[in-house]
Amino acid sequence: MSGVVLNTGTALQADAPAVAAQPSRLRHFLRALWRSRSGRFGALLLLLILLATLGADLLPLADPVKRHLSLRYLPPVWLDKGQWAYPLGTDGQGRDMLARIIYGARSSVMVGLAAVALSGAIGVAIGVLAGLRGGWLDQVLMRVVDAILAIPAMLFMLVVALVAGAGLAPLIVVIALTNWVIYTRIARAEVLRVKELEFVAAARVSRVRSSRLLLRHILPNILPALVVVATLNIGTVILTESSLSFLGFGIQPPDISWGQMLADGRQQLATSWWISTFPGVALTATVFSIILLGDWLRDYLDPRLP
Amino acid sequence: MPTSRRIFLKNAAASASVAALPFALPQIAFAAGSTTLTIAQSNDILSLDPANHENNSTQSALVNLYEYLVNKEFPNGKMVFTPALAQSWKQEDPRTWVFELRSDVRWHDGKPFTADDVKFTVERMKGNPKLLSAVEKFRSVEKVEVLGPHRVRLVTSKPDPLFLHNFVGNGGSILPQHAFQAAGSEEAFFAKPIGTGPYRFVEWKKADRLVLARNPQWWGGAPHWERVVIRAIPETATRVAEALSGGVDLAVNIPPEDIGRLKSNADTGIVAFNIARNFGLHLRTEPGVVTHDARVREAIDLAINRQELADVVADGYATATRGLFPPEIPNANTRLTATNSFNPDKARQLIQAAGAKGAKIRFGSPSGRYIKDREVSEAIVGYLQDVGLNAQLEVQEWSIYNARVGSDSHGEIYFWGMGSYTDASFILNMGSLKRFNPHWKNAEFERLAAELPATTGEKERQAIIWRAQEIITQDRARIGVLYPKAIYSVNKRVQFAGRFDEMIPAEQVRRA
Amino acid sequence: MTAAPSLADAANAPSLAVLQTRRADTVLRYRNAGVTLQPLDGGEPLRLVRGVDLEVQRSQVVALVGESGSGKTLTALSVLGLLPGNARFSADEALLNGRDLRQLGKAEWRRLRGADVGMVFQEPLSSLNPVLTIGDQIEEVLYYKRQLTRRQRRAEAIDLLARMGLPRPAQLLQDYPFQLSGGMRQRVMLAIAMAGEPALLIADEPTTALDNTVQAQVLELMVRTAEQSDVGVLLITHDLSVVAQVADQVHVMRLGEMVESAPVQQLFARPQAAYTRQLLALAPRIPAVVRQPLAEAGLPAPQAAQQAPAILQLDAVSKYYQQPRAWHFKAHKHLALDQVSFSLQRGRTLGLVGESGSGKSSLARIIAGLAQADGGQLRFEGADLSDPAVRAGASIQMVFQDPYASLNPRMRIGQLITEPLAEQPGWTAAQLRAQAARLLEMVGLPASALDRFAHELSGGQRQRVCIARALSVKPQLLVCDEPVSALDVSVQAEILALLQRLKKDLQLSMVFIAHGLESVYAISDDIVVLEKGRVVEAGPRDQIFGAPRHAYTRSLLDAMLDIDPARSRFKARPAAPAGAALARVA
């Protein structure tokens, strides 16, 4: 509502050459984050998860792959027969659940970050190219994007996985090869939008080099939309990994991932619930915090997105 | 082109009619008291054509619909052929067999079963190389002669000691000549197939259910069940849940950790029994890899604690072995046992001697293909690490895994299960061995493989086959690890003991 | 007023009669009204409006004037109870049609809206629901406010639309807002507001989004409707000429406070508050003397064009826009510029005039090199601009309309200003920074702005930055595309003054585009009038403004509203004290 816009600086003398200072962007960002309840919650939870992931080696944890066949299916410590050495119990091969969950975070977070980074890089490069060049190249690229988008993502991933195989690195490739089209679409649309903005026109009138135009004017301004999408996408990718694990194309031993633990433990959900429930909770909490943070980021950076 | 378009239209129409099928009102059919037998399999039935699938569970359903000339039974752990559609058979000379067929058998459409149907079944296979069973069935048959309505003579190109095996298992089911001709095309016949079995075809909804109904005209007497429903439930947790909730009477492929739950449930119990499968490891032997050194291969063999694998990892639902075939299989070398095979100290010494300490060994394993396959592999990798090898697990989804084996691009060791075979001479089939271990060579083994086809005497054959199994095991081209057991959940209202060949003839499942 | 538009004549006669017969009946009275906003993020409450006294009589037009942030719209919304949820309204007295607005419950507010007060908003397109038909949007008011039957509703809606001067009203009922022109939409809005037969009509900048010619028609309609239907009008506007034309009583607001209240003629003649005086002084206007035909005024006829060399010459420039029709092989061609020819002499300013859609901006973009002409030739200092080398060497810069969009939000002002220079070899970072400071000083900004981002500056400051950036490469030609129309009146004046000064100091040549003729007059030497992509008239400023030859030019000039209450074409008023409001800006 127009009446609520507070523009107290535009009355007569306010246009005089007095320029008010504002807090730095980072502080502004952090302050806004702290003020939002969901943003703060998501950020703190995620920070905790990331710290546990990075500091796993420093924590006094059991070896996550060491089997103790005599200690199989130990319940968590607060249940009957639980042991303090295995606070969250053990799995069907007598491996420490707590250690596995903390180490498993690495693969899950790694897949999330790497696949998003890779697909983002591919997608943005192609999207920017298509948006800037236009013409037949744009047409061809967009038809390929249409085709890939018309194939359900999971299905496409499985077909790609047939070629790439399963495991951590192939999985990242598989997800990236499916996922990049999202970024292409958004990057292209954003380039087309930003390209028409007056400051780009102003730069063009000044005969700014096209590389500079791209790096200084276009990329920084399409970034917010992409950052928001990428943040939310990390959550989706982590979930995707668990679905692929369910179908047998996920991360494979000796690597550990939550999706894999969850998928393997689903058989024992009724008998040894902790084997899949704890990784499930960890995964849900992580994705939950990522989505909260992403939603907040969207509100903060880019109110135009739905 | 016009024909193909018509086919397309017909297909489209068929699927449209499926779409129009009304969904019945909700009703939860719990089995108690019903005359319907419901079986949950872990695989989709692939085809109603018994000669065009390579799938044990598909055949385990089709045995209710079609029948063989002879059956295989395993009383007291020994295989024997028993009469089925053939009352008796005799061998006129090493190359000539005559079958006397039952005269009281009728097809589901009421037409009598005759020797022409046998001839048709055999010749159909020989005329169509695309049929999957064509690579194993009736290959030695030269000609089929109908001697009378219920008598047929088959002549082989050379003496075939495994001849009777042709008439059991995938591709051995006898099909009706007249119905094929009446239907016009194979596709039309298999849309609504008929056989001679105790149950006739009602409906097949792919990936969901095959429904069969009692064939009151069956030559063996009135069948036990009104209806047999064979469902495909690929997800194990769901299959177990169906068993627990009484949704199915029989559920196959139950993981050991669910046994307690099924046993403590009021309505369910479990059966576990030996089956014609074995788990083993294939080791690379070619120069340039660390397992080229026989000492390393021996160390690997010695490092594996098979008893622990059987008792703990498989929860006791497997037998430890170094052998390649379960003892029920004809000509299985029963001297190859796991007794005292575990010797990690000696394994360490051998590795030391071979200078392979810390050597990297890639260990390929499928996941979820066989019961506990990955867990067994993980355990074996642990044993190998215990004796000083840097073993690394490489798990792959089955189709990718299979392709790697097919293209010889797996690591030093890979895990492979085998099953459903005729007899232990399978191991001498150089064709298949070349696929699974293409670089292994052994002069004696090759000589034995060359001798075997010409050998007809039971004793001589057994000697060759036993020796071949020894050679492979000594060279550790493939080393046996476990004979797994099958575990079924059985609702207490029915009784079923399970079969070594994993067939599920509904007639052998009885109401309790 | 000699050139009174014909459309006003009809309205004036009855209005006089009505005024004499109707009693002075108060529909709205505010005493010491205020609006306080509680920020959503929990900061200090903000007193956005305070101490407002208002009174609106039937048939009276009361104007609420102020620049952005003055609180005029909030005041208007408070009458409808449509303040944002976190805003609080307070007043010593707040009566609408005798009802106390301070004590209304939800249901009472709902009864009051539409029936006692109707509202017309600034942007007619966004204020009409895009997915509902015009008929639907009118008839729901008729149903809920007047309980008419289906047939009555339809008849009444047709009648309303007809009264609003809309053609084919019956067919219009079936149409959607997007199918209508801007002026028609605003007429529909007026019909909706009037459908409930309110006592008070609130109009929030009702003509700001419209072209000048349409603006006059809509204002006329509003005044006539008010008089015929005997409703009071609360008009919210920033435009003093609109106030002068239609208001009876004026309230000037600034920063949430009422600065001055007076009858319109008194306010224009003897403004009391300093702020009002400033506003009046800064409002761009065209001296009355120019509007007399030159010959009549006894001025010498314009001299033939001077022989100074042309810096820019356009020769039959055409531009097509391909409207890509989805999946048709041939795109629809739309002619945006049709054989445009003119020349601009060095050191002079050429004003491009025309309504929206006339091709002004396309032309600006072509001159600046942002778009290519499809036909014709552009010459810059005699060289063909279609030659890339010439284009690269041509020192042409541009200033854009929206200072919010024309500065990259992610760059600091210092970088922004010298970016064109950074492309040239031989500049060190320190030199660039020093140069940026010099440029800022030139446009009247302190060097402290160098490290700021655009969002930290006000609109006027941003436009100064845009000008500084354009000047950084010492251009010979500056293309200004509506450089002031997004700014408040007072800021407009400052920017225009800045441009004037820079033009003189730097000997710039300029192409100046604006739809506000006053600002074009203020800055231009020569004028080119565009209509639908064609040049209809060109010549020296005073000739075009004083003796327009083409009918289109005349209609443009006629649509201009005099900033003199005495010259109202909508209201009959006694003559103003002579010459009081005719201070010249230029």
Place this chain on the structure above:
Amino acid sequence: MIFSALWRLLLQAVPVLFTVTLIVFALVFLAGDPTVMMIPDQASEADRLAMVAAWGLDQPVHLQYLNYMRNLLHGDFGTSYRYGSSALPIVLERLPATLLLAAASMLVAVLIAVPAGMAAALRRGSWVDHAVSGVAVLGKAMPNFWVAIMLILVFGVSLRWLPVSGSGTWAHLVMPALTLGTAFAGDLAKLVRASMLETLSQDYMRTAYAKGIPDWLVIGKHALRNAAIPTVTMTSLHVVALLGGALVTETIFAWPGLGQLIVQAINTKDMAVIQISVLVITAMTLLVNFLTDVVYRLIDPRMKL
């Protein structure tokens, strides 16, 4: 108008479908020899080669593709390696179950999400809003198969209210539809909330309020219709995703839809079935997109078909 729209659909569909065949063919070809999966263990290399030849897999890859495309244009959609019969009916007979599940889950999602999202938007900042947003995010964050198994354990095994798996009655549909529907409902509720808020902030909503008409009319007529546009988009995207994307849910509930078929076809490199499935799904996707446009046109007169 409708004809030009259909013509446009066709013009759009052909290149997309063609590209899809090319991509899928290339990927499945790269995945390696399918006969490895088909033949029995005891078959020799010669047997395998014979099979390779019988299926025409010994030809150069581009010829295989051209052959495939030629057959396709002549109405021959290829033969399934796995089922040994014509691929098209195998795929088509799975469609009804998939469509039914997609429709049911969409219904579940819309029934949950639209009221929840609207309530959250209208009571912005209240506990309702926080609860809806929280549950929505949680619903999205939980892996589908985990939810499915929990449903089975609770409603199928413990309570025995619903059949555990399979198809045939409405009762069989409940759990799979809930699994898919609730997962989507979270996203949809967030979107409904956002687009409702966006709509509520529009100028025409102020106009509607200024008219003094009842609130339910302002929300139900003026707001909902405008807010419906993004909702329709997302719902159609969801349907599209479900057409081939319910792989996990279908597998768990043994629901005989396309998803299960595709998983199995991929596992066996059953080229013809993969191709036809993908083509059918892609065609359905384009059709759904087209229908979405039609719905747009019904909601929003500004859209052109």
